[in-house]
Amino acid sequence: MREFFTKRFSLAITLVIFVFGVMMATVLVAAVITFALQHLGIISNHSQLPVFPLITFLGFCILLGTSLTAFLSKKALNPIRTVIDATRKVADGDFSVQVNIKGIGELEELSQSFNKMTQELSGIETLRSDFVNNFSHEFKTPIVSLRGFAKLLKEDNLTEAERQEYLDIIITESERLAALSTNVLVLSKYENLEIITDKAPFRLDEQIRKTIVLMEPRWSAKEMVINVELDEVIFSGNEDLTQQIWLNLLDNAIKFSDLGGMIQITLTKAEDEICFTIQDNGPGMDDRTKVHLFDKFYQGDPSHSKSGNGLGLALVKRIVELCDGEVYVESEKEKGSIFIVKLVA
Incomplete structure (x- = not known):
């Protein structure tokens, strides 16, 4: 009763x-x-x-x-008028508005859905603003560097060592700009892709081994040790697309590991699930960084001291989603990070 x-x-x-x-x-x-x-x-x-x-x-x-x-x-009708007024505010760009209707089932559910919608719109607007700002920053920085050092090369009083140094900087910034443009185009392509075509079965463990060999100059230069434990796994998918996952995750682990560090890579298969993990002993990250880690252009290091443009992990997330899988990170400050990818076998 x-x-x-x-x-x-x-x-x-x-x-x-x-x-x-x-x-x-x-x-x-x-x-x-x-x-x-x-x-x-x-x-x-x-x-x-x-x-x-x-x-x-x-x-x-x-x-x-x-x-x-x-x-x-x-x-x-006052509750409905309240929702109408709130909708007008949202149409004007105010995503902070909230409605609170109690007592009537359908109207209470309407208010909850409306509040959830405004929260999502607010998050999308923030992300869009951050994307535009970061995109502008990432493109402007190398362009300004290229222009500045190109002007310096016009000086007649430069030594040969200075001239070579400036040319190396121009080459590095040009490569950075080219990589950024490529990553933006690739990410845009995959974001608009809904179905993966050209699927075929292939050895996932062999693909990961080839990726490690491909990245050997990077981890050898930092005198790192790579420990590998890979089960034999057959996966049906787009081989070129899937390789982007391992390239970006390994590149990220190398980038944030110290000189002489160690990376542990494992691949296991249990029933209908494939699990890939890559663990580094780098600086780790806080909760705020973990929340935004897979956002486009997000970099946990605000000084941008690490090379990169914040698109690699966003690309990883999108490709894993296209493979009907999930990717997440476990990390604590000063305790390294573990990236986990789970795919359907």
Whole structure:
């Protein structure tokens, strides 16, 4: 019984109760007026009512019922008006607006859905703004460097060592700009891709081994140790697309590992799930960094001291999603990071 009274009324039941209440109020008022007329002796129980006064009385009852309905309906429609006003604010670009409607089931669910929508829109707007700002920054920095060092090369008083240094910087910045442009185009392509084509079975463990060999100059230059434990796994997918996952994750692990560090790579298969992990002993990351790690152009190091443009992990996430898998990170400050990729076998 208690649950019955505490349960939210549906909109249909609320409207039925509302109309019934208006009708009862109208009948009650009509009965009171009739009783009053009888008490004053204007009409009697045995007398026959004249037609005109009866029509007038009925018209009054109708007018009274209509007035009560119009007045009370304004109260009943207030929650909907609240949502309409909030929607207008969202249309004007205010995504901070929230509505709080209680008591009626459908309207309460509407307010919750509306609040969730504004939160998502706010997050998308923030992400869009950050994307534009970071994109502009990432492109502007190498272009400014190229222009600056190109002007310096026009000076006649440069030594040969300075000239070579400036040329090396120009080459490095040009490669960075080219890589950024390529990554932006690749990410844009995969974001608009819904279905992976050209699927074929291949040895996933062999692909990962080839990726490690391909990246050997990078990890050898930092005198790193790569420990590998790979089960033999056959995976059906697009081989070129899948390799981008391992290239970016290994590149990220090398980038954030110290000189002489170690990277542990494992690949296992259990029933219908394939699990790939890559663990480094780098600086790790805090909770805020983990939340935004797979956002485009996001870099946990605000100084941008590490080479990169913040697109590699966003690319990894999108490719894994296209493979119907998931990727996430486990990390703590000063304790390294573990990236985990799970795919459907």
